[in-house]
Amino acid sequence: MKIPLLPVALIVCWLLAGASAKSEMLSVYVGNEPGALNDFETWFGRQADGVQLHTGYRGWSDYTGSVGWLQGVYAAVDRTKFWSIPLIPGASLNGSDPGGTLAAAAGSSNSAYTTAWTTIANTLATGQPTGKIYIRTGWEFNADWFPWAATNGKAADYVTAYRNFVTTFRSVSDRFVFEWCPNIGNQGMNPAEAYPGNEYVDVIGMDFYYDVTWDSTDRNGLDAWNYKVSEEYGLQWVVDFAAEHGKPVAYSEWGVNNPDGTAYMEAFADWLKNSPVEVLYQNYWNSNAAFAGMLSNDQYPLLSEAYLEAFNQIPEPSTTILLTLGGLILFPLLRARQAPIFAKRQSKQQRN
Secondary structure (H helix, E strand, C coil): CCCCCCHHHHHHHHHHHHHHHCCCEEEEEEEEHHHHHHHHHHCCCCEEEEEEECCCCCCHHHHHHHHHHHHHHHHCCEEEEECCCCCCCCCCCCCCCCCCHHHHCCCCCCHHHHHHHHHHHHHHHHCCCEEEEEEEECCCCCCCCCCCCCCCCHHHHHHHHHHHHHHHHHHCCEEEEECCEEEECCCCHHHHHHHHCCHCCCCEEEEEEECCCCCCCCHHHHHHHHHHHHCCCCCHHHHHHHHCCCCCEHHHHHHHHECHHHHHHHHHHHHCCCCCCCCEEEEECCCCCCCCCCCCCCCCHHHHHHHHHCCCEEEEEEEEEEEEEEEEEEEEEEEEEECHHHHHHHHHHHHH
């Protein structure tokens, strides 16, 4: 049977163009309510690629028990899940449980930690029986606000505890993907001092926020952006560090609270497009918890519009057809079409 050439060629070109359209995953943090993710996606005009989930660390019970609880809350949400699993538990809110320490997690008599890590790993692997399971642990270690802080001479304990965590998880499943993630800037130490080594790290991330409390508001945030790039242990540093170690980079938490920070938003979009290293994902903090960066509620209208214009791109393949004497030649091209921002337009119409 003779197969028509044109339909087959068009299908092949469509598939090839779709494959070439692959870029970093767009993730979002919305808290512990799937409804908040739905609200974001309705506003955004399409589904996010992923969602960031943070489990608890206020005592040992919260440390292990919150994982299964949050997994159940998001069980029906078919998105890539980027888990932020604390490296060790901290003290409970009422102080009755002192939590753990880096020194103990790094020590040889750390059965309480390996037991907890095994429990968490089994919960995650059972809840997601196929595919990669993305784990970020011990994030922002180069600052002093989390129980797993590596500052004040604790870098060696952090490294060993991180390695123990990874080794324990890998004993449960080989599907875990581990991210090491400092906070931007000089927080009192060189983050490289607490790098666990390539064998224990799959992705190198960074958290960075544009906060008008201390960041420049000049030129719609462009001065602040340039500083984020060039500052000590800033965005250029993490790209260079990832390239040096042959790892993809992730922008694991980022947010903006400058209502006029449109140039900052545009500069980050360009940064992603021109990245010299692979970017696995970028995750926006669409929440007012801990940092007032929510965009989907339009509390910063100009900023919200800039985010939509910068990131609401759906790759769509197209073809240019050239006819020659030798036959039909198809060259797939890739173009991006702005997704319909139907929710935003609808809300504007309702206000009018």
